[in-house]
Amino acid sequence: MLALAGISNAGLARRVNDLGAQRGMTLRYDKTSVARWVTKGMVPQGAAPHLIATAIAGKLGRPVPLHEIGLADTDPAPEVGLAFPRDVGEAVRSATELYRLDLAGRRAGSGGIWQSLAGSFAVSAYATPASRWLITPADGSVARGLDGVDPRHAPAADEGSGPRRVGHSDVAKLRDASEEARRWDSKYGGGDWRASMVPECLRVDATPLLLGAYTDEVGRSLFGATAELTRLAGWMAFDTGQQEAAQRYYIQALRLARAAADVPLGGYVLASMSLQATYRGFADEGVDLAQAAIERNRGLATARTMSFFHLVEARAHARAQDEASCGTALAAAESWLERAREGDPDPAWLDFYAYDRLAADAAECYRDLRVPRQVRRFTEQALARPTEAFVRSHGLRLIVAAVAELESGNLDAACAQGTRAVEVAGRISSARTTEYVKDLLARLEPYGDEPMVAELRERARPLLVAPA
Known part of the structure; x- marks a missing residue:
């Protein structure tokens, strides 16, 4: 090499x-x-x-x-990343142990450690983290390594690094990295190599900081920034189909959010867990995780944040085929969003969320409930404001629109939307988007002899045979 x-x-x-x-x-x-x-x-x-x-x-x-x-590492323990320790020092050890795994191998063709863990996703692994976070969503002092602070609160720093005092400027660099990675992920998908630098940032940049010395104030900020990066790593793993990696990242992100005493961020991690559980077919557990985020954030999170949590709850209810509960959750999401005002102290990680995102997810809810009229209504609203900043979301919305047209009996319109969606999907690296395309093609199978369907299938062929 x-x-x-x-x-x-x-x-x-x-x-x-x-x-x-x-x-x-x-x-x-x-x-x-x-x-x-x-x-x-x-x-x-x-x-x-x-x-x-x-x-x-x-x-x-x-x-x-x-x-x-x-x-x-040749033989890491399969339980790495699944622990949710009560002690802050052990939490640091658990997170940094996960960061040191060779995660990048999953994009190099061999699968890395995740090849041996493939299929190990278990929704039950979220039970202890969720319950411990609900009981105690914020730790006591997280100061480490300074005079008067018990050094046993965390393991020693890496060999060769020496003692290092962490400051706000160090944390700012992590937040900048998170912002840049979020933009790349939204525009190009979780499999884009620039977005894949997040695990490396956690290993090489965040780990020495977590193992350094810091005051309680700096420590809270450090844990919050690292929790954001860790959640993002989980989200990108989820988007590329690495469910077992995503689950471990999410658990550690929730633990770090507790150390940061950032309850809304913890709720955001739970919402991410909920979406994964729902996507994997565990809708009831998805409801539980979303409702945990909602209950703990009453009176704490901004209106826009609460709206998003209710929207995630609606997605789970829809997958569970509970139309009444889904409608109630969607109504709550819309009501909270109407209360949001310019100047609200919304967290930076929620900058993607506006009415078009609510409409897009509502469309997916009604797709799952098989109500095509509502799917078309919300999809039109979701597609009214396409943006280059959220290419993946735009592609997913086009596919949902195609399904709605198909279920309404409009084959021509379905193929037209599907063609646009395939063009968008070809510009990003997202296993989730590819799965949506596959679902659309499966729904079009009864019309396979139609020339427009055959043409769409041919356009999609390079996407389906290429690595996501």
């Missing part, structure tokens, strides 16, 4: 030291260190393997998973 990237032993050592310095670490590797890694199979400790992968990736212009350079 070094030869392919055109990096000498000395060049790699220099780059790794520089990357470490950018992250507050003092590393003193040289060409002899690299020679030991290459010829004797020695594995450096701490964050060094991830820095090595980053250095090589920078030269190759693509992500480099640890297994590709022989530095991956």
